[in-house]
Amino acid sequence: MEIVKTTKLSQQQIDDVQQLLKTVHHADQTYRSPYLSNQYNYLSEMPAFVLLYANHVLSGFSMLYADGELDEIVELYLNVLPQSRRNGYGTTLMLESEAILHQFGYQKFQYITEMNFLKSNPTFLEHVGLTAETDHEYQMRWQHSQYDLANRTAVKFQRLQQADIENIGELNALAFEMNIEEATRAITTAFHDDGTVCFVLKTLNDEDIGYCAVDNSTEYYLYNLFIKREYRNQGYATYLVDLIVRELSKQIQKDFVIGVDQTNIPAVKAYTKAGFKIETEVVYLQREY
Known part of the structure; x- marks a missing residue:
């Protein structure tokens, strides 16, 4: 397993992330995709992307969207290939992402997911120690x-x-x-x-x-x-x-x-x-x- 942290994705990395998202969305019946640039992040020097490779294949990915100052909430978007789950990759990405935030002074953050995923994975929240907020958002097409x-x-x-x-x-x-x-x-x-x-x-x-x-x-x-x-x-x-x-x-x-x-x-x-x-x-x- 290899972890890569970066402030900016190369074109090859963008292509790999988009392919990962396509696979995840198809499997989970989800639609939300992250913003693949750090240009709105308040701290441009803070790594905004964490990529996890297994056997040289991108198997997991997280994006840290931090457009506010250090006392504001950061949004974390994290996905792991369906066939690579239950190997601890998601937990690894969480720990790496949260460590970056703490290193740069952010204390408040929230993860983004979708209701379809939670319904298909009813034990997910308990397993990772997260709770869902009551206020949700619609994505409309x-x-x-x-x-x-x-x-x-x-x-x-x-x-x-x-x-x-x-x-x-x-x-x-x-x-x-x-x-x-x-x-x-x-x-x-x-x-x-x-x-x-x-x-x-x-x-x-x-x-x-x-x-x-x-x-x-x-x-x-x-x-x-x-x-x-x-x-x-x-x-x-x-x-x-x-x-x-x-x-x-x-x-x-x-x-x-x-x-x-x-x-x-x-x-x-x-x-x-x-x-x-x-x-x-x-x-x-x-x-x-």
Whole structure:
């Protein structure tokens, strides 16, 4: 067994991880895939990936997504090939990943899994000493537009510009209750990332009222979507998502995916109206102490 820790994956490693994920998803009937870059991590020098090789074959993998400061929660995504389980590989990856976090000063973390996996493996949580949080998340995948959305002539839809970043960063901080520096850094990083496209909704007077980033590395993954508070519950989220789907569908054909808190009923309804359907329920796991 060989363990490799790295801040950045090579193209060969990315290909190997994607093949592992394809095998795991097929076996477990799961859908969630990790972000295969550390560009949003707060500490760029911290290893974000742990790869476990058995007989020179990638048999397990974990990703540490730490986009916040040291007092915030890190998300850990871990998978082991079905045929390689019950060999202690998962435990090894857990220990290695948690050791990295402690080394760099992170104390709070949670693992990401899916309800389908937990239902198929009812003793898993007890075996690894984890407990499931009560708040879950839906991952939704676009099927087709179900409504002919009315054209809103009072707003403009366009790509994010450099001059927009400061104000969008402030709105991002308000929408997700983040500090302004962290919120602006996230917008700036997305803007400069070649694999991400950022969109904004504006009034005709150039007031920013909505934003969404789209990672297009493997599929079109919509994230960090928000509508300014005073414009919510007026259909703008559905409108923004629909415009993004229409715009990017003119380019490379890929699936559209978005994540949303299970309890955020207005957002679930908005994305459903825009043609998305729930495909999996994501569960967050905490370590028992």
